Amino acid sequence: MTSHQSGDTGDGVAVPTHAHLMESGRRAALGLARLGAGSGSRVAAMLPTSPASFATTLACLRLDAVRISLPLGDHTGWVRHRLRSTGARIVVVADGYERDGRVVPLKSELDQALASCPEVRSVVVVPVLRRPVPWTPGRDLWWDEVLAPWPGAAHPGGAGRAASAAGRRLDGMTDKPDPPRDAPHTRLDFEDPLAAGSRDDSDEGWGGDERRRVPDAAADLARFLDEKPPHHL
Numbered sequence: 001m002t003s004h005q006s007g008d009t010g011d012g013v014a015v016p017t018h019a020h021l022m023e024s025g026r027r028a029a030l031g032l033a034r035l036g037a038g039s040g041s042r043v044a045a046m047l048p049t050s051p052a053s054f055a056t057t058l059a060c061l062r063l064d065a066v067r068i069s070l071p072l073g074d075h076t077g078w079v080r081h082r083l084r085s086t087g088a089r090i091v092v093v094a095d096g097y098e099r100d101g102r103v104v105p106l107k108s109e110l111d112q113a114l115a116s117c118p119e120v121r122s123v124v125v126v127p128v129l130r131r132p133v134p135w136t137p138g139r140d141l142w143w144d145e146v147l148a149p150w151p152g153a154a155h156p157g158g159a160g161r162a163a164s165a166a167g168r169r170l171d172g173m174t175d176k177p178d179p180p181r182d183a184p185h186t187r188l189d190f191e192d193p194l195a196a197g198s199r200d201d202s203d204e205g206w207g208g209d210e211r212r213r214v215p216d217a218a219a220d221l222a223r224f225l226d227e228k229p230p231h232h233l
Helices: 018-034 051-063 076-086 106-114 143-147 158-165 217-227
Strands: 003-005 014-016 042-046 066-069 090-094 097-099 102-104 122-126 140-142
Touching: 014 018, 018 051, 018 143, 042 051, 042 076, 051 066, 051 090, 066 076, 076 106, 090 106, 106 122, 122 143, 140 143
Parallel strands: 042 066, 042 090, 090 122, 122 140
Antiparallel strands: 003 014, 097 102
């Protein structure tokens, strides 16, 4: 993981770099596409503020999918209603998070809501606290498996799902990193813009007729009266 130490003196906390977050979003888009997400799909997220939450949002933007945010903690009925009303088929959830000094078991609470939401076919678990969570083989998988390069890490029930997704077109996305942007053009042009002919008129630009370029003042005056540029009318 590409990161740097936060703080002026370095406090030992790893902070993801912009490049790492963008790469995580790209890989998350590939992984969610393999799970069936695409343009117009609803991807539900039950996540505290975290790099995974940011990457999920970027992935939805890449796929033209819609991110549906679910409430965190003690809202089983509301979560159930949101999943049913939006038609989400994929949920990204943290194993848990800390609030007011206590641990909120998000994955356990999500499972209670999913008991009445059989249409949800994939649950991606983000190990925020790295604590044990209830698990449904064939439906649940870890966040790292979603980010894994194609064909992805093995997980229960994953072989059939990977095989069915093998021929799915991912809208031109590949497992290769995004190419670097071209360096900005830094050449400075000090040439006189009035010395060149114009591309959008027929008089070859102000003073552009080579046949009438005479160095004496009389010729310059004659050229001025002949061409009559609009700003002198």
